[in-house]
Amino acid sequence: MKKYQIRTYEIKPHQLRILEEVKKLPRKNLHYVTGQQSNKHPNLTLREMKKFIRRTMVKYIRELNLNYHQGMENELLKFYCVFETTKDFFHSQHQNSIVDENVEMGIHFHLFLSSPDNYPWVCFPQLFHNLFTELTSLRHKKRCLSELDYRKVEDLEMDFILYHTKQFMYRPSAEMVLKNL
Numbered sequence: 001m002k003k004y005q006i007r008t009y010e011i012k013p014h015q016l017r018i019l020e021e022v023k024k025l026p027r028k029n030l031h032y033v034t035g036q037q038s039n040k041h042p043n044l045t046l047r048e049m050k051k052f053i054r055r056t057m058v059k060y061i062r063e064l065n066l067n068y069h070q071g072m073e074n075e076l077l078k079f080y081c082v083f084e085t086t087k088d089f090f091h092s093q094h095q096n097s098i099v100d101e102n103v104e105m106g107i108h109f110h111l112f113l114s115s116p117d118n119y120p121w122v123c124f125p126q127l128f129h130n131l132f133t134e135l136t137s138l139r140h141k142k143r144c145l146s147e148l149d150y151r152k153v154e155d156l157e158m159d160f161i162l163y164h165t166k167q168f169m170y171r172p173s174a175e176m177v178l179k180n181l
Helices: 013-023 046-064 072-076 087-093 124-135 158-163
Strands: 031-037 078-084 108-114 145-152 177-179
Touching (some): 013 158, 031 124, 046 072, 046 108, 046 177, 124 145
Antiparallel strands (some): 031 108, 031 145, 078 108
16 A cells, blocks of 8 residues: 655646656666755855766766767766755745754755666666765865755655655746656
C-alpha cells in the first residue's frame, strides 16, 4: 500500500508537466543527485551551476566515446534538474512582510539522471565524481558545496517527483530547471 502525503496546495498543470517529463527518463539506470551549497563559503551562481552540470555531461561522454560528435551527450545521458532556494528565501518572496533580513538564497539542486537502456556503459560513480570535480573547479569557490550525494533510484513515486515542484506552486519557473528531454 502506497503512502501519499497530504498536500496543502493544488497541483498546477505546469507541475504535472514536470512530473510527466521526469517519468519519461529511462528507469533502468535512473540516479538521483542532490547538491547543497555551503552557507559558510562563497557559492556558485545559478548560471555557474547549470554550466558545470552541462559541462560534466559533455566532458564525460567526450572522454568515454572516441567517435564523439556534438550533442552526443544528449543522446546518451538524459536528465532533469530542478533548482530550489532555501525554504526561508522562498517564503520571503511570497509574503508581504520580511521573514528575516539576513535570509540566504541557498540555491541547491535535485538532478534526475539516466542513460538509455541501449547504452549501458555509463559509469554513474565516475560521472558523479566528475560532477563534483566540475562544481568545485573554481579556485575561489572550491568549498562551495556542503553536501553532494547520489543514489540509484529503484522506485520513482509520484509524490517524490512532485515534492521537487513545490517551489513552482505559484508559477512556472523555466530558469530554475535544466533538462535535455
